[in-house]
Amino acid sequence: MSNDAPVKKKRKFELDPRLAAYKGVWVFIEHERGQVHPVSWELLGEGRKLADMLGVELAGVVLAAPGDDGQRFCHDAFAYGADLCYLMESPVLKDYRNDPYTRGMTELVNTYQPEVLLLGATTQGRDLAGSVATTLLTGLTADCTSLTIDLENRSLAATRPTFGGSLLCTIVTLNYRPQMATVRPRVMAMPERQEGRGALINARIVEHPLAMAEESIITKVLDYIPDDSRDKPQLPFADIIVSGGKGLAKQENFQLVWDLARVLGAEVGASRPVVQAGWAELDRQVGQSGKTVRPKLYIAAGISGAIQHRVGMEGADCIIAINNDPNAPIFDFAHYGIVGDALQILPALTEAFRQKLATTRRAG
Amino acid sequence: MHSVVCIKQVPDSAQIRVHPVTNTIMRQGVPAIINPYDLFALEEALRLKDKHGGRVTVITMGPPQAEAALRKALSYGADEIILVTDKAFAGADTLATSFALASAIRKIDETHPVTLVFTGKQTIDGDTAQVGPGIAKRMELQLLTYVSRINELDGASGTITVERRAEGGVQLLKTALPCLVTMLEGTNEMRRGSLPDQLRAARHELTRWDRVAAGIEDVTKIGLKGSPTVVNKVFTPSPRAEKAEMVTVDSGRPADLAVELIARLGQRFPVVEAELARRAG
Numbered sequence: 001m002s003n004d005a006p007v008k009k010k011r012k013f014e015l016d017p018r019l020a021a022y023k024g025v026w027v028f029i030e031h032e033r034g035q036v037h038p039v040s041w042e043l044l045g046e047g048r049k050l051a052d053m054l055g056v057e058l059a060g061v062v063l064a065a066p067g068d069d070g071q072r073f074c075h076d077a078f079a080y081g082a083d084l085c086y087l088m089e090s091p092v093l094k095d096y097r098n099d100p101y102t103r104g105m106t107e108l109v110n111t112y113q114p115e116v117l118l119l120g121a122t123t124q125g126r127d128l129a130g131s132v133a134t135t136l137l138t139g140l141t142a143d144c145t146s147l148t149i150d151l152e153n154r155s156l157a158a159t160r161p162t163f164g165g166s167l168l169c170t171i172v173t174l175n176y177r178p179q180m181a182t183v184r185p186r187v188m189a190m191p192e193r194q195e196g197r198g199a200l201i202n203a204r205i206v207e208h209p210l211a212m213a214e215e216s217i218i219t220k221v222l223d224y225i226p227d228d229s230r231d232k233p234q235l236p237f238a239d240i241i242v243s244g245g246k247g248l249a250k251q252e253n254f255q256l257v258w259d260l261a262r263v264l265g266a267e268v269g270a271s272r273p274v275v276q277a278g279w280a281e282l283d284r285q286v287g288q289s290g291k292t293v294r295p296k297l298y299i300a301a302g303i304s305g306a307i308q309h310r311v312g313m314e315g316a317d318c319i320i321a322i323n324n325d326p327n328a329p330i331f332d333f334a335h336y337g338i339v340g341d342a343l344q345i346l347p348a349l350t351e352a353f354r355q356k357l358a359t360t361r362r363a364g
Numbered sequence: 365m366h367s368v369v370c371i372k373q374v375p376d377s378a379q380i381r382v383h384p385v386t387n388t389i390m391r392q393g394v395p396a397i398i399n400p401y402d403l404f405a406l407e408e409a410l411r412l413k414d415k416h417g418g419r420v421t422v423i424t425m426g427p428p429q430a431e432a433a434l435r436k437a438l439s440y441g442a443d444e445i446i447l448v449t450d451k452a453f454a455g456a457d458t459l460a461t462s463f464a465l466a467s468a469i470r471k472i473d474e475t476h477p478v479t480l481v482f483t484g485k486q487t488i489d490g491d492t493a494q495v496g497p498g499i500a501k502r503m504e505l506q507l508l509t510y511v512s513r514i515n516e517l518d519g520a521s522g523t524i525t526v527e528r529r530a531e532g533g534v535q536l537l538k539t540a541l542p543c544l545v546t547m548l549e550g551t552n553e554m555r556r557g558s559l560p561d562q563l564r565a566a567r568h569e570l571t572r573w574d575r576v577a578a579g580i581e582d583v584t585k586i587g588l589k590g591s592p593t594v595v596n597k598v599f600t601p602s603p604r605a606e607k608a609e610m611v612t613v614d615s616g617r618p619a620d621l622a623v624e625l626i627a628r629l630g631q632r633f634p635v636v637e638a639e640l641a642r643r644a645g
């Protein structure tokens with residue numbers, strides 16, 4: 001019942017004139033500890049296309065405490081494609097907290113009325129998006145993998161995987177504004193940074209105050225313990241990933257994946273059954289319930305290519321698949337395929353890449 | 365101390381197939397389970413009860429068959445189960461779902477004041493992670509998402525301190541009760557229910573609420589009517605236009621295959637070639 005949202009036929013409709021006043025595409029610029037999350041730039045890249053299709057402006061939205069570098073984040077947003085930024089600064093916006101951020105974002109939306117609002121599907125973005133959408137009583141589509149505009153009625157058509165990725169569905173928010181969506185990190189391509197773009201286009205910063213006193217906020221941040229990122233795998237931003245699947249048969253064999261990765265200076269990824277078997281840590285799982293990655297090169301050994309794995313890695317520039325089954329689904333979307341035993345091919349590749357790199361080194 | 369835990373019944377396997385002609389979801393024959401993420405929420409509530417006493421009420425909005433998920437929750441040690449079910453809820457998106465659940469939880473609160481509302485991080489079918497934040501806003505409760513640990517719960521001062529997963533670290537947050545917690549996965553392990561609880565699970569009377577019993581008057585806020593999002597199209601992912609270029613060599617030797625692959629790679633993918641050069645340099 002509740003999750004059987006019926007599939008409806010496209011219908012003609014007129015947008016409520018009050019809602020037709022909503023114009024522009026917004027991207028929430030998420031930051032933590034002085035760093036903007038890269039998903040915000042990826043969203044600006046995507047937002048740029050939507051804004052151009054609609055013929056409207058693209059805005060970044062920065063909520064920050066004074067001294068948080070909010071101005072710099074705005075200028076970065078211009079370099080990644082924003083035409084303007086809304087900057088809300090207040091001491092209560094130091095550190096992300098649901099209440100003040102929801103209040104601030106809701107107030108900005110009600111004041112400046114965007115038609116589309118995009119956020120990263122991160123712990124911060126999802127926390128905020130769900131609260132803002134409920135406060136505004138509008139629709140929110142989660143974890144979208146593609147966004148476009150239905151020009152017939154200027155509506156945002158958001159496509160997302162569902163049922164663990166076996167299916168895709170396209171969702172629209174018809175008679176409500178803004179139309180909200182979240183997108184996971186690395187699902188969209190990182191746009192090119194254009195230095196000086198802000199000055200060139202006369203990009204502007206609209207400052208808006210937040211009238212909220214610390215005393216009125218119930219939740220307090222007592223402490224923040226940063227992760228020790230040195231020993232955490234950083235899969236989403238790796239340029240080369242070597243992944244192993246259940247086809248490697250035994251934990252010992254997974255070492256072959258590490259060997260190739262070491263030669264290439266690559267990160268090691270894994271399919272879910274491999275993680276479940278304890279051959280690799282959870283942070284290495286690629287796919288629907290793991291990480292989304294976008295490397296230049298993805299080598300998959302002994303991975304069948306199930307849709308739940310595919311959705312996490314098909315953004316790779318080049319995919320090499322090694323599988324002993326010529327009919328494995330992974331060959332349907334890999335760029336190169338080798339049919340054979342991964343236990344033999346992996347060491348051969350390790351050796352061949354070692355030589356290739358050595359030759360390049362000597363030549364260069 | 366009274367925790368309300370929201371659980372959803374979901375199909376066991378995500379391997380749901382789509383009807384090739386009608387493009388509708390074929391659920392027949394797929395067994396249903398408690399959404400695995402919700403077990404972390406339920407276990408955490410049961411632990412709080414072990415420590416502080418009180419009660420645990422489990423609630424779900426769903427079809428009549430969702431009773432099975434609730435009975436399962438009883439067998440783990442929940443005290444009370446409530447099934448919110450009504451044809452009027454059909455087609456609900458997360459906004460409408462959170463409206464209905466918030467209304468039902470308020471109803472529970474009238475007779476047994478609620479200290480904490482728990483949800484899972486997300487479900488494995490709808491997979492939006494939006495219902496928890498939605499219920500919190502609807503009920504005007506403080507929201508604690510992605511909680512990895514409840515460090516302290518002080519009934520006397522009515523406060524709770526938790527660790528919340530952020531992108532680059534962990535936030536230590538303190539807030540006032542009542543509040544809503546969405547529990548992170550892998551934070552605890554569901555207990556095996558005791559034999560008495562298992563026996564009780566089979567016999568316990570189910571509380572079944574329809575729309576009116578759940579305190580909902582405005583039908584425009586629930587089901588399809590209360591849902592701003594509309595699913596326009598459901599489809600299977602399309603295969604890539606070209607299949608993989610298969611690398612073969614006459615000798616069939618792995619070493620030759622590897623060399624051949626690397627040679628072809630350099631020609632077709634300059635980005636990869638450049639990346640390799642960067643690493644060599």
Ligand SMILES: Cc1cc2nc3c(=O)[nH]c(=O)nc-3n(C[C@H](O)[C@H](O)[C@H](O)COP(=O)(O)OP(=O)(O)OC[C@H]3O[C@@H](n4cnc5c(N)ncnc54)[C@H](O)[C@@H]3O)c2cc1C
Nearest residue numbers: 164245246247271272287288289290302303304324342378
């Ligand atoms: C809700 C849900 C979420 C999921 N999320 C994820 C996710 O995030 N990530 C993920 O990966 N999966 C996920 N899955 C699981 C997914 O459906 C597949 O089961 C999984 O990806 C299969 O992993 P695999 O390819 O390693 O193993 P298998 O499917 O067992 O495939 C092994 C492959 O290795 C090949 N092989 C065997 N021996 C050799 C050999 N000697 N040399 C070369 N090849 C060999 C076989 O031909 C086969 O193709 C999810 C499933 C569900 C239901």
Ligand SMILES: Cc1cc2nc3c(=O)[nH]c(=O)nc-3n(C[C@H](O)[C@H](O)[C@H](O)COP(=O)(O)OP(=O)(O)OC[C@H]3O[C@@H](n4cnc5c(N)ncnc54)[C@H](O)[C@@H]3O)c2cc1C
Nearest residue numbers: 141142370425457458483484486487490491492493494495
């Ligand atoms: C293909 C498809 C795509 C969809 N996409 C969207 C979308 O993008 N946006 C949208 O608004 N709706 C969407 N929906 C509708 C959505 O799945 C339903 O509203 C669903 O009832 C709740 O959402 P969820 O499963 O994502 O739960 P989540 O928000 O992921 O669940 C979080 C927690 O809330 C609790 N919870 C969730 N549902 C219930 C329940 N029925 N009873 C008790 N507790 C519950 C559980 O504790 C759960 O762990 C989609 C539905 C389908 C069929």
